[in-house]
Amino acid sequence: xxxxxxxxxGAVVGIVVIGTVSANSGDTDGGSDGKGSSASAEQRSGxxxxxxxxxxxxxxxxxxxxxxxxxQFKAFVQKNGTAQExxxxxxxxxxxxxxxxxxxxxxxxxHTDFTGGITxxxxxxxxxxxxxxxxxxxxxxxxxxxxxxxxxxxxxxxx
Numbered sequence: 001x002x003x004x005x006x007x008x009x010g011a012v013v014g015i016v017v018i019g020t021v022s023a024n025s026g027d028t029d030g031g032s033d034g035k036g037s038s039a040s041a042e043q044r045s046g047x048x049x050x051x052x053x054x055x056x057x058x059x060x061x062x063x064x065x066x067x068x069x070x071x072q073f074k075a076f077v078q079k080n081g082t083a084q085e086x087x088x089x090x091x092x093x094x095x096x097x098x099x100x101x102x103x104x105x106x107x108x109x110x111h112t113d114f115t116g117g118i119t120x121x122x123x124x125x126x127x128x129x130x131x132x133x134x135x136x137x138x139x140x141x142x143x144x145x146x147x148x149x150x151x152x153x154x155x156x157x158x159x
Contacts, residue, residue: 068094068095069094069095069096069098069099070092070093070094070095072095073089073092073095073098073110073132073133073136074089074090074092076132076135076136077089077132077135077136080135081132081135084128085128085129085131085132087125088125088126088128088129088132089128089129089132091112091113091114091122091125091129092110092111092112092129093111093112093113093149094109094110094111095108095109095110095111096108096109096110096111097109098133098136098137101137101139101142103139103140103141103142104140104141105141105143106139106141106142106143106159107142107143107144107145108133108137108142108143108144108145108159109144109145109147110129110130110133110144110145110146110147111146111147111149111151112125112126112129112146112147112148112149112154113148113149114126114148114149114154115148115149115150116148117148117150117152117153117154118152118153118154118155120148120154122146122148122154123154123155125154126146126154126155126156127155127157129146129155130144130146130155130156130157130159131157133157133159134157134158134159136159137159138159139159142158142159143156143157143158143159144156144157144158144159
């Protein structure tokens, strides 16, 4: 076996080992049933609070899982939000970054159909949207940013 063949074989073995390790690093329960990460996501998405209270039943979330993140957010606010939050969230068009959280530096972007940037009509509702988002998702160190239809910053808040 030539030197080039040994190097190529070593590289292939190394890639396989790295792939196996990275594939298994996401298992929170040892890979027994694959529900560890989905249960954590349900818990972070409002299924249960750290104070022991419950915002939503997991059975309710199952039907919503097929909807877009914006639709899931709107459904949560329709069920749990105030009248002002419901009005503000009705302008949400897209939610990004709410899927995976690591509680180190979580960021999410909420896009709306408001116009005019920070001086337009959307600055007040942006605070309500950020507050409603904080009720929907919980993180140790999360930041949600609300944008208008042109991608200009309207506001932000912690979640």
